[in-house]
Amino acid sequence: MLVTVHRYERGAIVWDMARGGLGLAVTGLPLVVTPMATTMAVIFGGLATLFGVYVARTWLRSAQAIEVGAEGIRRTGPLAIEIPWDDLDSMGLRYFSTRRDKNGGWMELKLTGNGNKLPVESSIDDFEGIVRHAMLVARRNNLELTEATLDNLRALGLLGAAPDQAGGDGPPTFGSSGHIAPKLEPGLRQGGMQQGIGPDRDR
Secondary structure, eight states: OOEEEEOBOHHHHHHHHHHHHHHHHHHHHHHHHSOOOHHHHHHHHHHHHHHHHHHHHHHHHHHOEEEEESSEEEEESTTOEEEEGGGEEEEEEEEEESSTTSOSEEEEEEEEETTEEEEEETTBTTHHHHHHHHHHHHHHTTOEEOHHHHHHHHHTTSSOOOHHHHOSSSSOOBOTTSOBOSSOOSSOEEOSOOOOOOTTOOO
């Protein structure tokens, strides 16, 4: 059985660790070396806690890998979980912008099933391939995808233009090879509230 293994990019991990470590030092050291009023201590303590959590999450990503196979998707390493594809019951793809013009940011794929939640960030290698595989399974399982998720799939180039943009019947379907089929069939359906939109949409 073919299984692909995906890890978070080392450069992104190093940068996030450096950024989180600097924030932790700036907010944590004053708590140790400088007497502070209660209000300031609470503020600096809260910020130091946030940076500490950020550093811990970054370390976890460095120690984990995502494995994608025919039977399911799993996260190995600390806090390992597995979601069989037959048990996949929801898929969401969100975009988080770091700039007003939406030219900077990252995406997060969130899968749920088998009582587990599996988030995958776009800094992992071959993120697009993971999303494509999950999208095909979502179609096979007849899952409803939010308009925001469909927008972000289009932003990645995994779906055609929206119906009002292309004048068609809706997003195209995909065969097992991942190629676009010429005619829409039931599978990907729109529904739910918007969670976030990709950089190619302006709302």
